[in-house]
Amino acid sequence: MKPLGPIPAGFETIDGELAIGGMTASALVEQAGRTPLFVYSRAHLDRRMAELRAAVPTRIGINYAIKANSFAGVLQHMAALVDGFDIASGGELAMAQAAGLDPARISFAGPGKRDSELESAIAAGVTLNCESDGEVDRALAIGARQGIAPHIALRVNPSFELRGSGMKMGGGAKPFGIDEELVPAIARKAILAGAEWRGLHIFTGSQALSAEAIIETQGNVLDLASRLADEIGAPLPKLNMGGGFGIPYFHGDEPLDIVAIGAALGERLASLPEILIDTELCIELGRYLVGEAGVYLTRIVDRKVSHGTTFLVTDGGLHHQLAASGNFGTVVRRNYPVAIASHFDAAAEEEVYVVGCLCTPLDRLADGAMLPRADVGDLVAVFCAGAYGASASPSAFLGQGPAAEVLV
Ligand SMILES: *Cc1c(COP(=O)(O)O)cnc(C)c1O
16 A cells, blocks of 8 residues: 555545535536536635735745646636736746736746747747857847847846746756856846846745755855855846745645745844845745645546456546646655545545546556545545646646636
């Protein structure tokens, strides 16, 4: 038997079934007309943002990294809750604009921005978090052609990283950002060339559950930013301090202590160096804001026993749930929180393997899980499906196509 991850708080049972936003899983599926179905909860999104706002000093803006979940309904809902969107492609720029977000509140990171992407971002007045000297030059040249001063910030590749981070994106040789020692000269060049100087972006990692590690990293980020601003010789209009706030996916994971993080930030803000006094500060979060608000519902199409092992075969799988299947940056596969949505309050009574419908042994949703008895037609719920589910899974694989999505 293998343990399941912790089911996030805030889900209820109605008539024995999992309910989200006051509707049962079966009613949600009936309304959507098909499975698999991603359901995103407005109440969860609102609650998460309210808790975060209460914990973090008001001076710290909260940006949403939309790659975690770019479903149009979610973007529109988040646009009203957060201070800005972080995007990483021209496609995401179009999505952010369609959600009605003021381009002045959008910043664009990501290595390998094409000229056409830089053109539309500069024309819209979006801040570019430039990832290299060459990209700065291209942005300046495009701005000159368009007769628009590009809004330029530099993404720094810091010499430190976020300890315990699920995905490391800083420290050592990286395709992301500009090595910290090269930043001052490139910033001065951009400012001299007439760019609208927007400051620095320092992202150090993802999916950290240790408040201590995040506090340490935020301290390092503020130290580095003030040192670089001194060397540049100009204050930073804005500093994007990165994020990395994780959510519990697996058995034994503990939720992040955001109150401790907020308190430590408050102390740091009270003694900021002079050069950062007027700097607009923000953090950028993806999964922390949306991950626990999403549930993936998939229907059992077959129940079979092979050599004594029971398999529940569903109509979903890794083509929508790459991370839950254990194939998105994990070394050892562990179970996400998974439940039988149709019998949400029933006691666990059998050990089963929940698999997807793809013809590959990689397509696993729960291994050796103790669950209530479930049969063909019942619905399975995979929790923590609000981030990097639909937006990060290969839905074209085996001709399956995307899942339905709904915000309730
Ligand atoms: C992916 C990414 C994020 C969001 O990461 P989460 O783990 O979802 O919070 C934020 N900023 C940058 C630069 C990223 O690449």
